[in-house]
Amino acid sequence: MNPSNYLQTDTKIFYRKLWSLYMPSKIKIIVWKISWNYMPTFSNLKLRRVMAEDRCVRCCQGEEDTNHVFRLCPITKEIWNQLNFNWVLNNSIPDLWNWFTWVFNQGTNEQYNFFFCCGLWLIWANRNKLIYEGKSSTSQDISKQIISYISELEGIKNKELILEANARPKQYIQRVNVAIYFNAAFDSQNFRSASGLVVKDEGGRTIATKSILHVNVASPFAAEAHAGFQATKLGINMDFYILDILGDSKTIITKCQNANRDRSTIGAILSDIQSLKPHFQEISFYFIPRLENTEAHRLAKEALKNGEEQYLEGGTLRSVRGEMEQNRLGSSS
Incomplete structure (x- = not known):
């Protein structure tokens, strides 16, 4: 990129998005250097x-310039494909800077730009390991590293949100509709996930719980999208005509609220969710903090750990209820 263009509007927008991402500064600095070809x-x-x-x-097979390392190298192409991010391999945009701004605009939200930046950072890190340490990693190894690292960052972020929520005065909202809470657990090593669903009546009493296993899941975002889809399907199967669906993934909830076509990597799943909306007289999607979604989180986590799906009407699975009670007592002591 030409430094004289630094004050251009698209440049300001790009860097505003980059610096606002929730990730370590070392990753942002690497992305900044890549964008300037440094x-x-x-x-x-x-x-x-x-x-x-x-x-x-x-x-x-080719000259190792910045474009080759992050776009054109066959190993890099395999990585983006395995992450279901092959849409970033747009050969109609040869210029590196225009490619960067295009990816950030196509991503449409910070979660996908976050995923993209972590991918760039670990592609470069593995390139350096090969050159300076003689350690070679396959494209599949690097893809798993990227997903695992993102899951770790998401876990840290969730813990910070929980601490922040605990520090605030509790505000309990009385729901006026039946609600289905959803959450997902993701296995980055085997690309599997589990959906945890909790159905509650207008008074907040649990009337059903369900967990579903999924295979060939590309990312934590796809896992959450699958869980949202399963929550919507469950609402139809239980003959609800007015329903609230609640989840702690702000990205997925925002996309479910938006009726426009989604062009991201999880667009097909979101399209399936949109296609189910006409089955309801009224359906609404709401974001809630992770702290208010503990039961669904535990269901998903247990299902993924045990490799078993569960369905129970009239309450919560005993093992999940016991773990929640232990956590409650531990936090109050």
Whole structure:
């Protein structure tokens, strides 16, 4: 990118989005360097006469410039494909800076830009491990690293939100409709997930719980989308005509509230959710903090751990209820 363009509107928007992402500064700095082509790729080092050879050591098929490392290298393409992010491989945008701004605009929300940035950072980290430590990782290994790292960051963020929620005075909202709470647990090593669903009546009493297993799930976001879809299906199966669906993934809830076509990697699942809405007289999607969604979270976590689906009418599974009670007593002591 030409530094003289730094004050342009699209540049300001891009960096505002980048610096606002919830992730370590080291990742933001790497992405910033990539966007300015400040990375010590072999091509840049050759231009500075630091080295004579600029061929990519991962594929040995092309000149290792910034574009090649993060877009054109066959290994990189495999990584984006395995993450279901193959849409970023847009060959009609050859310029690196225009590609960056296009990806951030296409992502439409901070979750996908967050995923993209973590991917860039770990692609570069594994490239360095190969060059400086002789440690070679397959595209599948790197894909799993990216998903695992994102899950770890999401866990840290959720803990901070819980601490923040605990510090605030509790405000309990009396619901006027039947509600289905949903949550997901995700296994980044085997690309599996589980959906946890809790059905509560207008008075907040649990009338049913259900857990469902899923395979070939690409990301934590896809896992949450599957859970939202299963919650909507359960509402139809239980003959509810007016229903509230609640989840603690702000990204998924926002997308479910929006009737426009979603072009992200989970667009097909969201389209399925939208197609079920006409079955209801009234259906609403609401975001709630993780602290208010503990029961669904425990259901999903247990189902994924045990590899078993469950359905129970009239209450909560005993094991989940016991764990919740232990946590409640532990926090109050």
